[in-house]
Amino acid sequence: MDSVQITTDEWIFWxxxxxxxxxxxxxxxxxxxxxxxxxxxxxxxxxxxxxGTEIPRFQNVLEVLVTGxxxxxxxxxxxxxxxxLPFVGTLFLFIGMSNLLSVVPGxxxxxxxxxxxxxxxxxxxxxxxxxxxxxxxLGGYLKHYIQPTPLMLPFNIIGELSRTLALAxxxxxxMMSGTVIAAILIGFVPLFVPILMQLxxxxxxxxxxxxxxxxxxVYIASATKVxxxxxxxxxxxxxxxxxxxQTTT
Amino acid sequence: MDSTAIVALGSIIMAGLTIAIGSIGPAxxxxxxxxxALSAIAQQPDSSNTITRTLFVGLAMxxxxxxxxxxxxxxxxxxxxFWNHYTQ
Numbered sequence: 001m002d003s004v005q006i007t008t009d010e011w012i013f014w015x016x017x018x019x020x021x022x023x024x025x026x027x028x029x030x031x032x033x034x035x036x037x038x039x040x041x042x043x044x045x046x047x048x049x050x051x052g053t054e055i056p057r058f059q060n061v062l063e064v065l066v067t068g069x070x071x072x073x074x075x076x077x078x079x080x081x082x083x084x085l086p087f088v089g090t091l092f093l094f095i096g097m098s099n100l101l102s103v104v105p106g107x108x109x110x111x112x113x114x115x116x117x118x119x120x121x122x123x124x125x126x127x128x129x130x131x132x133x134x135x136x137x138l139g140g141y142l143k144h145y146i147q148p149t150p151l152m153l154p155f156n157i158i159g160e161l162s163r164t165l166a167l168a169x170x171x172x173x174x175m176m177s178g179t180v181i182a183a184i185l186i187g188f189v190p191l192f193v194p195i196l197m198q199l200x201x202x203x204x205x206x207x208x209x210x211x212x213x214x215x216x217x218v219y220i221a222s223a224t225k226v227x228x229x230x231x232x233x234x235x236x237x238x239x240x241x242x243x244x245x246q247t248t249t
Numbered sequence: 250m251d252s253t254a255i256v257a258l259g260s261i262i263m264a265g266l267t268i269a270i271g272s273i274g275p276a277x278x279x280x281x282x283x284x285x286a287l288s289a290i291a292q293q294p295d296s297s298n299t300i301t302r303t304l305f306v307g308l309a310m311x312x313x314x315x316x317x318x319x320x321x322x323x324x325x326x327x328x329x330x331f332w333n334h335y336t337q
Contacts, residue, residue, distance in 0.1 A: 075302070166313055173316035180323065211309040214302070 009113050031110040034098045065093075069213075076214055077221035084220060087127055091120060092213035099175060099205025103198060109205070112175040114168065121168035124216045125160070132223030141223065167215060174208045253335050260329050264322040271318025278311045 011026035045058045055063075069089045073081035095111055102109045110116045132141040145156045178201035185194050250258075286304040290297045324330075 072302075075299070169320060170309065170313040170316055173313070173320045176323070177316070177319055207305065208309070211306060214306055215309075218306070 009115060011108070026108055027110045027113040027116055030108060031098065031116060034094060034101065034110065037101075038093060038097055072214070073217055076217045077224075079221065079224070084131070084217060087123075088213050088217050088220075091123070091216055092209050095120070095171065095212055096206060096209035099209055100202065102178070102201060102205065108179060109175050111171055111208075112179050114172045117168040117172040117175075120171070120212070121164045124167060124219060125164040127216070128160075128219050128223045131220045135224040144223070163219065167212065171208055171212055174204055178204060256329070256331050256335050260325045260332070264325040267318050267322040267325070271322075272315045275311050275315035279308055282307055282311060 009025050009027055012023050013026065013029055014024040016022040041058075042062065045056070045062055048056065049059060050056060066085075066089070069092060070081040070085060073084050073088055077084065098109050098111050101107050111120075129141060132144075146153050147156070178197070182194050182197050182201065185197055282304065286300055289300050293300075
């Protein structure tokens, strides 16, 4: 069963003669391919932007994507999406593109390797405190670690670490299972069934990209929203009190 | 039976048991979640957008437990850390 590789890290394209540690494996090659497709594609489309009633076809595609992502971010975070769109949108586009390309023969999704997904999850792990500190200051962000009581401090820290691990392993497991199941099925039903599994793989690939982006947004929103919620609660409480006092008088 | 055979036997049996037991719980959980979400959508079709989005995120959370079991059984089958220790 040589066809079953559970990671793309062992598929080596090029190896330096002088430095045996320096090598170019399939994960790096395919993630650079996806990055090149995204960057060159969006550069080509945004080179000639039109504002009239007739816009170019691919500009329409990108506008639909960006508008959809902004709407989703606004729904999830209930804040202005402009600040979060570059980070969360890039995560979604990169994961979605690398999962969608898996219909191309010879291509293996780089998200099917734990190194890529761990890197993406580390980005989220770093971005959450950055957004949190940017929105409510260092003290305000650190305060939510001891939020219910200071006794919860270790559990909050463990939760922060374990959700990063879960984010990485979820994406890796889903994409790896797709390729492994396809490889095993080719072994004994090579005719028609792998196509159905590929279709299912496309669906799960898109859903996983969506879920990764939404979870990243939820984590960031939970770090940034505490202050605003308490303000709003205070406001509504004040309003209620005012209302109550008015009605009683 | 030498130690390689014991490791191989244990790994294969445990890989099967891991994925079998580990997929029962998430299957029940996902079934319950989808049933509740469907009845919620049937009662309030207006908020089906929010329900669907939350459902997908929740399903991913539930499913990740099954995925962990799958990853563990794949490691046992194809990248067993004890295998190299005994074959060398």
